[in-house]
Amino acid sequence: MKQFLNWFRRGNLERGLDRELRYHVDRRIDDLVNSGLTEAEARRQATLELGGLTQIREEVRDVWLTRWLRDFVFDLRFSARSFLRSPSFTFTAVLSLALGIGATTAIYSLVDQIVLRALPVHQPERLVLVDWKGDQLAETRGSFNLMSYPFYRDLRLQEHIFEGVFCRHATTVNLSTGSEPKPAAAEIVSGTYFSVLGVSPALGRVLDSDDDQAPGASPVVVLAYDFWKNQLAGAPDVVGRKVLVNQYPMTVVGVASAEFRGIDVGEVPSLWIPASMTAKAIPGWNGLSHRRSRWVQVLGRLRPGVTLAQAQASLQPWFKAMLDEDARREGFRSVTPERRARFLASTIELTAARQGHSALRRRLAQPLWVLFAATAVLLGLACLNVAGLFLARGVGRDREINTRMALGASRGRVGRQFLADSLLYALAGGLLGMMLAPLAMRTLIAFLPPDVAANNLQSSVDSRVLLFSLLVSTAAGLLSGLAPALLTGRKSLISALRDRGGTSFDGVRLRKVFMIAQIAFTLILITGAALFVRTLTGLLEKGPGFSTTSLISFGLNPRRNGYTSVEASRLIRRIQEDIRNSPVTQTSAVASMQLLAGGSWNNPLTIQANERFATDRDVHLNAISPGFFSTLGTRIVAGRDFDERDARPLGETGARSAIVNEAFVKRYFGARSPLGALICLGAGPNAKPNIEIVGVVTDFSYRGMREESEQAYFAIVEGAVTNGNFYVRVRGTPEKAFQQIRTLIHEADAALPITYLRTLDEQVGRSLNTERMLAALLGGFGTMALLLSLVGLYGVMSFVVTQRTCEIGIRLALGATRSSALGLVLRDALAMITAGTAIGLSCVWGLGRLVESQLFGVKPTDPFVIAAATLLLTSAALAAALIPAYRASNVDPTDALRFE
Amino acid sequence: MSSPRFPIPQGTLDMLILQILSLEPAHGYGIAQRLEQVSQSVVQINQGSLYPALHRLEQKEWLQAEWKQSETGREAKFYSLTRSGRKQLAVERKSWARLTGAVQLIFDEGNG
Structure with missing residues (x-):
């Protein structure tokens, strides 16, 4: 040092x-x-x-x-001087490496932030996520690893295993800190949340177990540090202030520490609310004390020395006993014997949760690894390219090197010079790449949907990423310098000094091997890009199953603004009326669930047709107003749409009629007509089918663009819908309509926030953002790869032609035609391209399986895609080889012979 | 080069430098002269190897150096022992004593 x-x-x-x-x-x-x-x-x-x-x-x-360091420094200086002498060479090499390293760094940074990085809490490696394997027989709110709140309470008593246990639920509330209420991301947490994580307050106090005792007894919140800084200007007197959560007054008791941003990297909460206040945080829902209501993620901190496997094994007997007790409990759900058996056979599963819990991670982990692999291939390609360039330049330096060796330098000493060269290039490339990386990261993060909850992704290069980038640069430098270094001085000095033009046979062969590898790498990337582009275009072509032109949607959630369910329902009807009468509206309708937003209301159904049976899986449900299908432009293929007849008499609740989609009919009715059959929610023996199927509608997308699911629709009846997702087909531009709608809602209730307002085209775009990200990035990587390998191929072919100038000259002098000379060189290129393609194709075949689940409407071995990719690569590569080949055919025999 | 002189045994130069400096701080030329005197021209020291040795010892932090006025009035680089240098000298002295003692024993046995 x-x-x-x-x-x-x-x-x-x-x-x-x-x-x-x-x-x-x-x-x-x-x-x-x-x-x-x-x-x-x-x-x-x-x-x-x-x-x-x-x-x-x-x-x-x-x-x-020290000797070694001095020599190395001299080598670097020598390298730097020689780089400055050949700027174009330097530019090409550094840029190749910068692209490779920059792309790898950018993707790695996201992989690190989303998949790898541990939470900034006390000993995150002892955190585990608790999950239920089997059937919980529970009503669901939210997604992924959901459990009930009483389950969390029970688990807390397992003190010999856990130092502490907490639970959390991510939601959105209307938060008002003095001005108009705005939607804000909130985390409903158990009182143990902060103490188990080991998060301290920056101001005031954090929540503790006292805040989580009797329901409704502790109207307190803790604010996130960023929210306090940005939205409240870091007011020092914030502790003790009242804020309105869904119009209900709660007291700020503290601000959490600055570095803590919740346990989900994709959803940063603005505030934390104790679970005891759930009824206020989620108006109209109270499953807090319900054992058959799954809605929270439960995480625990293992006692020191307890391993995951030990903990999991020793929890099973307790869990079994709990299941038995639950099943005997009064009012336990009546279900089929099979489901009851599945419930009783459930087990508890623990997984390490040092990175917390994140829906974003579940969604993006695989795509990110795919992209990371792609950048690794790209970087490998860049290294090969630079190695090829070095070999080519090595020829020009033969005399210098041979002179050095003649003066007594060892092969190792001269080889080290090559390594110094390539390391310097790689570090320069790495530096440039690191400057490009934040830009690339910003672009990447922009692909993620902007939601109420900000995500915690940074586009800056931190020390971990810096270290990674440095390691990658060094590795790239060593890789690209290794072959030229090893080749140094392989031939005898005397012949080397005597021989003026060429290099050894090894040089040519090695270069061809590099070229074949480059072609193979490029083919892998191009095929990957083509597959994902095909997936995206396939999904866009297929569309959501309805016309998105001039279709807009917006959401209202009056319950979050203090409305009772009756008031909320009345408001929604009123706004629906106003919208219908607005001049910008062609047609409009309301649905209780938003389309293409990832979620759904789902439940198994019992069907009473000729026989009675339960659906074998969840059916996706929605409640809609009459005119919903005609607003979307979907067709009723049998029966009728909803109308006034479907409303229940006042005082009666529940739907009386339903419309199902074609997929539902196909799965459960086959060729028979479903009209007149009765259905109901639930699959137990107590379910009473009393809802008549009155129509069949064509299939369209509900949760996301990919799925083809069974769907059933119920009519919205008075009092049944308290939050509204409006669908409006508008006249004129969407912007004009947006303006009109904002005014309309402001008139109805100036304090009511619009949860979202966007065109359906944008909604489709959002639901496809992972696909778009993969297609765009892999497309970009594929293009870069193609360019890199074309430059490489051009270089190698030029070199080969220079090597063979004399031979070609003799052939021409002996009467060979120009076209045969052209063919001679092209044949050489074609052999390399064919070999590379063959290797690349076998890799594609092997790797395809890994990405299959990400694809849609196309197999990883799709012959059309593979043929197109191969054709593109082959023709581009032949074009690159054509220029040197053409030069070869124009060799003047006299010149060529004089050259010798 | 009148009488034949012994080349200095490998590795002992460092020890000799430490020993000389343990008496008082000195500059390079002073150390060279002192070596010449105390070894009574029996041991041959290549003066060229003195400076690399001094810098090596300084690098190991057994010596510290300081520019001071010398006896002629010119500034010279004076070396002195550091605490760890003193420790090192003690270690080397002990191992030297053991080595020479052992060699002596072997000779004595041959004579006896």
Whole structure:
């Protein structure tokens, strides 16, 4: 380490040594002159005694810097000088590496942030996520790893395993901190949340177990640090202030520490609300104390020394006993014996949760690894390209190298020069890549949907990413410099010095091997890109099953603004009326669930047709107003749409009629007509089918663009719908309609926020953002790969032509035609392309399986896609080879022979 | 080069430098002269190897250096022992004593 520091103060050291040595010599001369020698003789003897000042200096420098480091620094300096002499070469090499390293760094940064990084809490490696394997027989709210709140309470008692247990539920509330209420991301948490995570307050206090006792008893919240800084300007007197959560007053008791942003990287909450206040945080829902209501994620902190496997094994007996007790409990759901058996056979499963819990991670982990693999391939390609360039340049340096070796340099010493070259390139490329990376990261993050909850993704390069980038750059430098370094001085010096033009056979062969590998890599990337582009275009072509032109949607949630369900329902009817009468509206309708937003209301149904049976899986349900299908432009293929007849008499609840989609009919009725059959929610023996199927509608997308699911629709009847998703087909531009709708809602209730307002085209775009990200990035990587390998191929073919100029000249002189010379070179190129393609195709075949689940409407071995990719690559590669080939055919025989 | 002189045994130069500096701080030329005197021209020291050795010892932090006025009035680089240098000298002295003691024993046995 010291040696490195010495490097920076070597000027000082040199001056000091000079003075020191001069003093020695001068004193010695003085002494010798005093003893009677002449000045000249004294100087001679003094110098002789020391044995050469230059040598001493060198030895002392070796002490300062160590031999190895000094040599390396000289190599680097030599490399830097020679780079500046050939700027175009340097530019190509550095840019190739910068693209590879920049892309790898950007994707790695996202992989790190979303998939790998641990939460910034106390000992995150001891956190585990608790999950239920089997059937919970529960009503569901939210998605992924859901459990009931009483289950969390029970689990807390397992103190011999857990140091602590907490639960959380992510939701959106209307939050008002003095001004108009705005939607804000909130986390409903158990009182143990902060203490188990080990998160301290930045101000005031965090929530504790006292806040989570009797339901409704602790109207308190803790604010997130960023929210407090940005929305409340970091007001120092925030503790003790009242805020309105869904119009209900709650007291701010503290602000959480700055670095803590919740446990989900994809959803950063603005505030934390104790679970005891759930009824206020989720108006109209109260499953808090319900055992058959799954809605929270439960996480625990293992006791020190308890392993995951031990914990999981020792929890099973307790869990079994709980299941038995639950099943005997009064009012346990009546279900089929099979489902009851499945419930009783459930087990508890623990998974490590050092990164917390994230829906975003579940959705993006696989696509991100695909992209990461793609950038690795791209970087490999860039390295091969630079190695190829080095080999090509090595030819020009043959004489220099052979001279160095003739002067006594070892092969290792000269080889090290090559490594220094490539390392310097790679570090320069890495530096440039690192400058490009934040830009790329911003673009990547922009592909993620902007939602109420901000995500916690940063586009800056932090120390982990920096380290990664440095390692990758060094590895890239070593890889691209290794082959040229190993090739150094393989032939005998004498023949090397005598021979002027060429290099050894090894050089050509190695270069061809590189080229074949590049072609193979490129084919993999191009095929991957084509598959994902095909997936995206396939989904866009297929469409959501309804026309999105001039169709807009917006959402209202009056319950979050203090409305009772009756008031909310009345408001929604009123707004529906206003919208229908607005001049911008062609047709409009309301649905209780939003389309293409990832979620659905789902339940198994019992069907009573000729026989009675339950659906074997969940049916996706929605409640809609009459005119919904005609607004979307979907067709009723049998029966009729809803109308006034479907409304229940006042005082009666529940639907009386239903419309199902074609997929539902196909699965449960086959060729028979479903009209007149009765259905109802639930699959137990107590279910009473009393809802008549009155119509069949064509299939269209509900949760996302990919799925083809069974769907059933019920009519919205008065009092049944308290939050509204409006669908409006508008006249004129959507912007004009947006304006109109905002005014309309402002008139109805100035304090009611619109949860979203966008065109259906945008909604489709949002639901496809993962697909779009994969298609765009892989397309970009594929293009870069193609360019890199074309440059490489051009370089190699030019080199081959130069090597064979003489041979071609002789052939031409002996009467060969120009076209045969052209063919000679092209045949060479074609052989490489074919070999590369063959290798690439077998890799595609192997890798395809890994990405299959990400694809839609196309198999990884789709012959059309593969043929197109191969054709593109082959023709582009042949075009790149054509230029040198053409030059070969134009060789002037006399020139070529003189060259020899 | 009148009488034949022994080349200095490998590795002992560092020890000798430490020993000389343990008496008082000195500059390079002073150390060279002192070596010449105390070894009574029996041991041959290549003066050229003195400076790399000094810098090596300084790098190991057994020596520290300081520019000071010398006896002739010119500035010279004076070396002195650090605490760890003193420790090192003690270690080397002990191992030297053990080595020479052992060699002596072997010779004595041969004579006896």
